[in-house]
Amino acid sequence: MLVLAMIERLGIIVTVAFLLTRLPFFRRLFDSQSKIDNKQRILLVIVFGCFGIIGTYTGIIVNPIEDSMDRWTRVLNDDEAIANSRVLGVVVAGLLGGWRIGVGAGLIAGIHRMTLGGFTGIACGVATIIAGILAVIISKKQKKNRIISPQAAFIVGASAEAVQMLIILGVARPFERSVALVEEIGLPMILANGIGTALFVLIIKSVIQEEERMGAVQSQKALRIANLTLTHMRKGLTPVSAAEVCAILYKEIPSLAVAITDRKKILSHIGSGLDHHGAGEEIRTEATRYVIESGQGVTVGKDSIQCMDPDCMLQAAVIAPLKRKDQTIGTLKVYFSSERAISPIMLELINGLTTLLSHQLEIADGEKHRELARESEIRMLQAQVSPHFLFNALNTIVSLIRTNPDHARKLLISLSAFFRQNLAGTTRKVSTLSEEIDHVKSYLSIEEARFYDRLDVLYEIEDAALSASVPPLTLQPLVENAVKHGLKAKSEEGRLIVRAFRDRDRIRIEVEDNGEGIEKTRIESLLESAVTSEKGTGIGLYNLNERLIKIIGEQSKLTIQSAEKKGTIVSFSVPYPNEEFAKGVM
Numbered sequence: 384m385l386v387l388a389m390i391e392r393l394g395i396i397v398t399v400a401f402l403l404t405r406l407p408f409f410r411r412l413f414d415s416q417s418k419i420d421n422k423q424r425i426l427l428v429i430v431f432g433c434f435g436i437i438g439t440y441t442g443i444i445v446n447p448i449e450d451s452m453d454r455w456t457r458v459l460n461d462d463e464a465i466a467n468s469r470v471l472g473v474v475v476a477g478l479l480g481g482w483r484i485g486v487g488a489g490l491i492a493g494i495h496r497m498t499l500g501g502f503t504g505i506a507c508g509v510a511t512i513i514a515g516i517l518a519v520i521i522s523k524k525q526k527k528n529r530i531i532s533p534q535a536a537f538i539v540g541a542s543a544e545a546v547q548m549l550i551i552l553g554v555a556r557p558f559e560r561s562v563a564l565v566e567e568i569g570l571p572m573i574l575a576n577g578i579g580t581a582l583f584v585l586i587i588k589s590v591i592q593e594e595e596r597m598g599a600v601q602s603q604k605a606l607r608i609a610n611l612t613l614t615h616m617r618k619g620l621t622p623v624s625a626a627e628v629c630a631i632l633y634k635e636i637p638s639l640a641v642a643i644t645d646r647k648k649i650l651s652h653i654g655s656g657l658d659h660h661g662a663g664e665e666i667r668t669e670a671t672r673y674v675i676e677s678g679q680g681v682t683v684g685k686d687s688i689q690c691m692d693p694d695c696m697l698q699a700a701v702i703a704p705l706k707r708k709d710q711t712i713g714t715l716k717v718y719f720s721s722e723r724a725i726s727p728i729m730l731e732l733i734n735g736l737t738t739l740l741s742h743q744l745e746i747a748d749g750e751k752h753r754e755l756a757r758e759s760e761i762r763m764l765q766a767q768v769s770p771h772f773l774f775n776a777l778n779t780i781v782s783l784i785r786t787n788p789d790h791a792r793k794l795l796i797s798l799s800a801f802f803r804q805n806l807a808g809t810t811r812k813v814s815t816l817s818e819e820i821d822h823v824k825s826y827l828s829i830e831e832a833r834f835y836d837r838l839d840v841l842y843e844i845e846d847a848a849l850s851a852s853v854p855p856l857t858l859q860p861l862v863e864n865a866v867k868h869g870l871k872a873k874s875e876e877g878r879l880i881v882r883a884f885r886d887r888d889r890i891r892i893e894v895e896d897n898g899e900g901i902e903k904t905r906i907e908s909l910l911e912s913a914v915t916s917e918k919g920t921g922i923g924l925y926n927l928n929e930r931l932i933k934i935i936g937e938q939s940k941l942t943i944q945s946a947e948k949k950g951t952i953v954s955f956s957v958p959y960p961n962e963e964f965a966k967g968v969m
Contacts (some may be wrong), residue, residue: 413829
């Protein structure tokens with residue numbers, strides 16, 4: 384009978400446990416990243432202490448002499464005691480809150496029990512305080528678990544009540560009455576408080592796990608949205624990117640419509656109300672202007688949406704700022720049928736998404752600056768090739784002005800044409816191999832004046848290779864290096880071969896000479912850094928290699944094959960077909 388009555392009281396425990404899980408500061412007990420300040424700690428001590436007092440008042444008065452029970456507690460006579468669930472609140476306080484909260488709650492509930500009287504008043508009060516200490520000791524041994532398991536909670540609650548029974552036997556007098564009381568209420572209270580403690584912890588654990596599950600679902604959704612929107616937001620905040628992102632968000636977020644604006648107009652609107660909330664319209668609502676100016680998100684109702692259409696389904700909206708480097712550059716607007724449809728979880732998701740989209744816009748801005756810097760560096764490397772050739776060309780023309788003015792005049796015309804093509808190459812991002820070969824021929828017409836009949840040039844070019852896209856000014860530096868470093872010392876039969884042929888899925892381009900060759904120890908250094916050269920600037924091959932890697936990729940880097948006195952082959956390759964490369968650099 385007493386066991387059933389005690390278990391009946393567990394309904395109060397379930398109610399209190401559920402109410403406690405609604406309190407934000409109470410939930411911090413389970414968050415390892417959160418810290419509880421003294422004010423919150425005192426509040427928790429009072430809450431759990433009051434919980435222990437409630438357990439006392441909802442107990443059952445027992446008189447072991449008269450063998451009687453009373454359903455509700457009042458001030459006790461000397462021969463009366465209470466079968467109650469007071470220890471439960473104190474034990475839970477110690478398990479979840481640590482020694483300060485556990486002992487504090489035990490003091491409150493224990494001192495209150497002493498004031499009610501009865502022959503077990505002092506024993507039960509002391510036992511309540513000890514129960515808090517016992518729970519703290521056990522909780523410290525469970526550090527690896529954020530929340531103790533219901534099984535362990537049952538053992539702790541039952542053990543604390545068993546300790547209380549022992550204290551009653553040791554302290555309460557007369558002894559015969561204590562024995563009679565323990566025989567009557569001992570087992571029911573041990574079972575009831577053990578079950579109650581386990582039930583309390585189980586409720587808390589279930590609520591926390593459900594929240595974590597919902598949080599995991601929201602996080603997974605946010606990551607999926609981040610992955611889907613990243614490609615579009617990299618292009619910056621434009622009508623096209625906004626339309627793509629709105630379509631993704633409209634599909635992922637349960638809402639009536641999604642819109643994105645810049646600081647002045649609606650960039651895109653997807654969903655209900657499209658007929659009168661169209662893209663390109665000026666921003667009309669004060670709420671949106673407020674978000675843009677303040678950088679603070681708002682939740683608004685029908686009146687703040689300021690829609691003139693009486694049949695419009697958009698009755699509420701969350702308006703959140705899109706920022707770049709702390710400056711609001713637009714807004715994300717998510718519409719709903721009513722303000723009640725905007726749950727705290729939904730609001731948190733939208734705010735998280737705006738933060739994510741803002742970071743993506745910052746990344747896009749950074750990538751744009753990096754691309755400009757990369758393009759500027761490539762232009763600088765291209766421009767450095769011109770002085771490299773100019774020194775030799777001018778020297779040749781100067782030497783011919785006295786001996787052959789007509790030839791010198793033709794060379795100046797060729798030089799002019801060459802530099803016109805060279806300057807055009809520094810402003811273009813892509814060229815064809817055919818254009819590069821024409822450039823080489825202009826260059827060689829000048830160099831032949833120095834070599835006379837000592838230079839023999841051969842072109843072995845497959846027709847399929849002529850249309851291949853290559854970075855501008857890539858072939859001429861290779862030919863120049865072959866002439867200047869490989870063939871200059873040849874007194875006769877200097878040979879230069881320019882090849883271009885298909886090699887599986889790539890076009891390979893080679894420049895071969897039969898000149899002096901390059902030492903093996905020097906080959907790698909030519910491509911790793913700009914080296915000092917007595918015959919020129921020493922920047923040709925290094926810069927060309929850097930350009931190929933930066934523009935096309937590591938697979939297109941220069942390769943050098945050489946043997947002393949037997950000549951050199953310098954080559955590189957480009958993808959074939961390479962329409963994607965050509966489009967990518969345009």
